[in-house]
Structure formats: structure tokens, C-alpha cells
Amino acid sequence: MTPQEVQTWRRSLRHELIERRTALPRSTLDEYRRRIDTHLRRAFPDLVHGVIAFCWPYKNEYDARHLLADLRRHGATTALPAIVAPKTPLVFREWHPGVALKSGPLGIPFRPDSPAVQPDSVLLPVVAFDAGGYRLGYGGGYFDRTLASIARMPRVIAVAYEFLFVETIYPQPHDIPVDYVVTERGVYARRPVGGLRFL
Numbered sequence: 001m002t003p004q005e006v007q008t009w010r011r012s013l014r015h016e017l018i019e020r021r022t023a024l025p026r027s028t029l030d031e032y033r034r035r036i037d038t039h040l041r042r043a044f045p046d047l048v049h050g051v052i053a054f055c056w057p058y059k060n061e062y063d064a065r066h067l068l069a070d071l072r073r074h075g076a077t078t079a080l081p082a083i084v085a086p087k088t089p090l091v092f093r094e095w096h097p098g099v100a101l102k103s104g105p106l107g108i109p110f111r112p113d114s115p116a117v118q119p120d121s122v123l124l125p126v127v128a129f130d131a132g133g134y135r136l137g138y139g140g141g142y143f144d145r146t147l148a149s150i151a152r153m154p155r156v157i158a159v160a161y162e163f164l165f166v167e168t169i170y171p172q173p174h175d176i177p178v179d180y181v182v183t184e185r186g187v188y189a190r191r192p193v194g195g196l197r198f199l
Contacts, residue, residue: 035184050120061125089146133177133190
């Protein structure tokens with residue numbers, strides 16, 4: 001496909017999958033969340049010892065707040081991304097329940113004034129993921145731009161639902177693959193050669 005055809009295809013796929021995700025009933029979302037929480041706890045027990053960045057749930061994405069409340073009680077630090085200017089890397093700022101938040105782009109809350117922190121792990125929701133470990137986001141490029149600029153790359157754990165898998169998203173030169181994908185089914189790890197492998 002030409003670059004323009006890929007862009008059109010990705011836009012169409014993004015719309016289709018967001019519509020499917022938005023239509024999920026609450027009971028299904030709760031079940032998926034519990035399963036994903038369990039897989040994350042078992043596969044990444046060290047999350048309690050570091051700084052975990054996550055995204056406020058948007059349009060029926062996986063809601064990490066339940067898991068993170070428990071991890072915070074055991075010593076983890078949690079952080080939300082903030083957009084400080086258009087087309088610039090995100091800044092991660094510490095978050096905990098009860099802090100003041102402002103409404104950012106797409107109505108997604110962020111912490112406007114707390115100190116920036118360096119995440120050790122990022123729980124990153126996706127619109128789609130593929131066999132190579134590449135993710136399709138919302139099209140703004142913020143996370144790829146951010147990951148490309150970070151001096152110490154965090155462990156990037158994509159969180160998704162199994163039906164969001166596609167064989168390829170036709171990754172572009174700026175796309176950065178994730179290290180792991182966790183769905184309600186279980187955990188995938190990205191190999192240096194061969195893409196994702198289900199553990």
C-alpha cells in the first residue's frame with residue numbers, strides 16, 4: 001500500500017475498533033479488567049517497587065486504577081502523562097487518588113502541576129496491536145515521540161483486549177514496538193526476532 005493508503009486504512013481500523021470497544025457491556029469490561037489485573041500481578045511482581053505510568057481510561061479502555069491502588073499500598077509510585085505542548089513529548093507527573101486534575105485533550109484528566117517523574121514501567125492502552133509488537137494509538141504520535149526522547153527507556157507493557165489483535169498495523173518508521181502485551185487471555189512478550197510470543 002502507498003503511505004496515503006496506509007494512513008486511510010489505519011484511520012478506518014481505528015474507528016472500527018474503538019466502536020467495537022465502546023459497545024462492550026460493563027460486565028465484560030469488568031471481567032476483562034480482573035483477568036488483566038491478575039496477569040499483570042503474576043507476570044510483573046516488581047511493579048510494586050518502581051514508578052508506573054498509566055493512562056486514564058478512555059472509551060472503555062482497560063482501567064488500571066484498581067490494580068494501581070493496590071500497588072500503591074505496597075510501595076509503588078503512579079504517574080499520569082501530561083501534554084505540555086502540541087507535538088512535543090509527554091511529561092509524566094505523579095498521581096494518586098484525591099489529587100487535583102485538569103481536563104486535557106479528548107477530556108482525559110492530567111495532573112497539571114506536580115513534579116515530573118521518570119517511569120520504570122508504562123501501562124499503555126492501545127487501539128490495536130499486531131504480531132510484531134507494534135501498537136495503533138489515536139494518531140497523535142505522542143507516545144512514540146515520548147519514548148524516542150526518553151534517556152532511560154521504561155518497560156512498555158501494552159494493555160489491550162484480545163479482539164484488538166491484527167496481523168499488522170503496517171508500522172511506520174516512527175512507530176516503536178512495545179515490550180509486552182497483556183490481554184484478558186494472558187501475556188505476550190516481544191522477541192528481538194519473530195515478534196510477539198504468547199507466554
